[in-house]
Structures are given as C-alpha cells and as structure tokens.
Amino acid sequence: MLTRRRSLQIGGISLLGLTWPDLFRLRAATAAASPAARHRGNSCVFVFMFGGPSHIDLWDMKPKAPAEIRGEFQSVATAIPGIDVCEHLPRFAQTIDKLCLVRSMTHRMNVHGPACSEIFSGREYFGPPVTDQARPEDWPSLSAMTMRYGPAPRGLPPSVVLPWYLQFPGQSLRIAGQSGGRMGEQHNAMLLEADAGRFRLGGLALTDDVPWQRVSNRRELLGTIESQTRLPVAARVEEFKRQSARVYSLLENRVYDVVDVDRETPAVRQSYGESAVGQSLLMARRLVEAGVPLVTVNWEDETKTDGVNTCWDTHQQNFPKLKTLLCPIFDRAFPTFINDLDERGLLETTLVVAVGEFGRTPRIGQFTQSANTKAGGRDHWPHAFTALVAGGGVRGGQVYGATTPTGGYVADQPVTPADLTATILQHLGIDPSLEYHDDFQHLRQRLSEGTPVAGLS
Numbered sequence: 001m002l003t004r005r006r007s008l009q010i011g012g013i014s015l016l017g018l019t020w021p022d023l024f025r026l027r028a029a030t031a032a033a034s035p036a037a038r039h040r041g042n043s044c045v046f047v048f049m050f051g052g053p054s055h056i057d058l059w060d061m062k063p064k065a066p067a068e069i070r071g072e073f074q075s076v077a078t079a080i081p082g083i084d085v086c087e088h089l090p091r092f093a094q095t096i097d098k099l100c101l102v103r104s105m106t107h108r109m110n111v112h113g114p115a116c117s118e119i120f121s122g123r124e125y126f127g128p129p130v131t132d133q134a135r136p137e138d139w140p141s142l143s144a145m146t147m148r149y150g151p152a153p154r155g156l157p158p159s160v161v162l163p164w165y166l167q168f169p170g171q172s173l174r175i176a177g178q179s180g181g182r183m184g185e186q187h188n189a190m191l192l193e194a195d196a197g198r199f200r201l202g203g204l205a206l207t208d209d210v211p212w213q214r215v216s217n218r219r220e221l222l223g224t225i226e227s228q229t230r231l232p233v234a235a236r237v238e239e240f241k242r243q244s245a246r247v248y249s250l251l252e253n254r255v256y257d258v259v260d261v262d263r264e265t266p267a268v269r270q271s272y273g274e275s276a277v278g279q280s281l282l283m284a285r286r287l288v289e290a291g292v293p294l295v296t297v298n299w300e301d302e303t304k305t306d307g308v309n310t311c312w313d314t315h316q317q318n319f320p321k322l323k324t325l326l327c328p329i330f331d332r333a334f335p336t337f338i339n340d341l342d343e344r345g346l347l348e349t350t351l352v353v354a355v356g357e358f359g360r361t362p363r364i365g366q367f368t369q370s371a372n373t374k375a376g377g378r379d380h381w382p383h384a385f386t387a388l389v390a391g392g393g394v395r396g397g398q399v400y401g402a403t404t405p406t407g408g409y410v411a412d413q414p415v416t417p418a419d420l421t422a423t424i425l426q427h428l429g430i431d432p433s434l435e436y437h438d439d440f441q442h443l444r445q446r447l448s449e450g451t452p453v454a455g456l457s
Helices: 004-014 020-025 112-121 142-149 212-227 235-252 266-272 276-290 318-343 417-427
Strands: 043-048 075-077 084-086 099-105 159-162 294-298 350-355 385-390 398-400 410-412 435-438 443-446
Touching: 043 112, 043 276, 043 417, 099 410, 112 142, 112 417, 142 159, 142 294, 142 417, 159 276, 266 276, 266 318, 276 294, 276 318, 318 350, 350 417
Parallel strands: 043 294, 043 350, 099 398, 159 294
Antiparallel strands: 075 084, 099 385, 350 385, 435 443
16 A cells, blocks of 8 residues: 555656656656766767678678678779778768778677677676576676766766667567666666657656646745655655656756757758658767757667568568668768767767667678578678778768678677777776676676777767
C-alpha cells in the first residue's frame, strides 16, 4: 500500500504533467558532474551505423581485386588526391578534407548483439555469442560511462541517446551493450525518442496553463509538506526524489527549447533531409551547442523492422540497398552535419565518430554467420572495417591504417573498440583508467583497457 508520503510525491510529479514513463526515460539525469572530468567544453557525437556497413563497397574499396571481391560499384576521387570512395557518396567525397578514415578497425565478434556491445563498451563480450539481447552482466556503454563521469551542463545531462534504443523485431529486450549494465542501470543516458524523425517532447514541454512559476510554486508546496513528515524513507523513494529533482532542473532550464528542432528554419531542416537519421543529426548539433558532452545517434531507417536485413545489414541485395536507400540518406545527412558543425565553430571541440559493429565479407555471397546471406549479399565481417572520424583536433583529409588487398584483414595500425573508447573518453576529459565497482563480479573495473589512438591530429 502507498504511504501518505509516497502519494504526495507521486501526486506532486503528476501535477507537472509528467507520467512515470516520462520520468524513467529521464532517469539518467540523476547523475551529477564528476571530479573525474578534468576539463569542460569538449563534446562527442557517436553515430552508430547499426547493422554493419560494407567497408569494401563504401570507403575502403579495392578496385584492383577480382570482381567477386570488389563488387559492382566504382571508386571516385575525393577532395583529397589519393583518397577514393564509393561513387554513390559524392557529397561525402567532397567532405574528406574534414575527415579521417580509420580503415583498421578490428575485433573478432561476428554476431550483431555481442558485436554492438563491444563497440558501445570497448570491451570484449563477456560470454558466448548466443543472443543479441541485453543482460544484467553487460559491460557499461560509453554513454553510461559519460553519464556517470562526464561534466553536466546546466540543466542538461552529460549523455543523450537518440532516437531509439536498438532492438530487433520479435525480441523482448534491447540489443546488448547500450546501458549501464554491471555499472548500474541508474547511469543510463537520457533517451530522446522520435517517430520517423519527429521527436516527442513528452513531459519536457510546459503547457500554457501551467507555466514554470506555477510548477515552481507546486514544488515548494510539496517540499513544505515533506519537511513536516517524519516517516522513514525507502531507498526507492529517495531515488525517485533525486530523479524528480533532475526533471525539475530540465524544466527550469527550458530544455524543451533545446530539443525542439522545429525552432530551426525550414531551410536548415531540409538541408539535413527528412529522414530519421538527418533529423537526429540536426538534434545532435543542437545538443552539442547546448553543451552536452556525448550524443549517441543510433541509425534508423525504414528497414529497422526487417529481421533479415536491418539497417546497414546487407545479407541480401547488398548493392541495390546501398545504392537506393543507405547511401542517399547518409550522403545527404552526414556531410551536412559535418559542414554545419564546422561553419558554427563547433567542429574543433566536437569529435565525430561514425562506425558500425563490423564490416562485411570481402567475398560476395560468402557465408560466415547468417544463413540469410544470398549470392548478392555480404555477411558479417569483424576482422577489418572502417570508422569515420572528424573534428576534435583530428586532422582531416587523411587515412589511418590499412587493410590487405582484399579488405579482409588489417595490414597496418590496428585499432580495437577498446582503443576507440579510450580515445573518446580522453577527448571528453575522462580518464580511461578510472575504476568503478562492477555490480556483477563485485570487483573494480577500469572504464577502458584500450589505448587512445595517437597520430590522428
């Protein structure tokens, strides 16, 4: 049964127009700024290209390889002599002067969920790859690490995820590696959900008949009543109080203005494209402007409900899907985002990383993991793939690392997910060697076992 105290707390929050789901979506705002952050001002936008883009067909092409390896696409020159990319990425090609192609990403996990976990957390998956779904023993995500140890701008959380948590259709749980995991779910990043690129503000938007002053008065009244109540307080109630305090902070600092992309001009919105990806990157730029240290953008397109070829997963019809769907979305939104950051003076302090959980097989139709792979598709391939890196002091117009002539393995300067995570944490001013308590194994764990990648600047 509810105590009088709990009833008052729930009633007070209801007066805000916030529902329980609203509050738990915002629960990540319970994290405070940590002394582990050595400096403020830097941000990172982590673009996760869910499904695993085909590196060999996009940004690490092998035009001299046999036809069954090089595929159907032609390579074209970019703004930087000597760097070629896919013919279906013309705008991207003209943005290479601001980008570094890290062609030497590598790990050993070829199953979506565990591979996603390795990229999100920078840790090798803890168990056998028998499921794609999250477990309590998951390693904490980069977004959760930043939520706990990153600097918090006024009225905003240190880490935001948008526009959805990755989840395969038919599965009850989100894909592994996206939460606080063994660090604790209370460190989950704030989730800003969207439907087809339209972000839902939920309880973040104040109504005309309940302005901030009225909300503030109600909060003061609730505080007065609570101060006169001497009932014992359960830990869950205290946690709820902390969460609600952060929600008040979001409202007080008008965070709904920040997350309302309708405040952008039609021309700006159209420049990003009406896709969910384009509008998510526009939202990411607004959040970076507002001072959010880490924004994770999970790729979303119309195939996210396709259990066979989800997003960048191209087991079937690899070339038609890249040419008619994925490349057009990416080539409109991503270069616009990079140029927008640059023109607004944000690229120097904002590290942009775009990467999938793995690449695709060098040989077309090669079977490695999924029986869905057909003659015109490419299967999962974690041994060599590419990460796109820009800003944050990284020198543009360069290639870091190299793969073998077939694009199958790393030939020079390998970069692991752990190294990439350490690089991002260092940029955000968070010590990668910082330790936290592992709730699963009950011992101390480092945030990252990797080494920040040198030679990018």
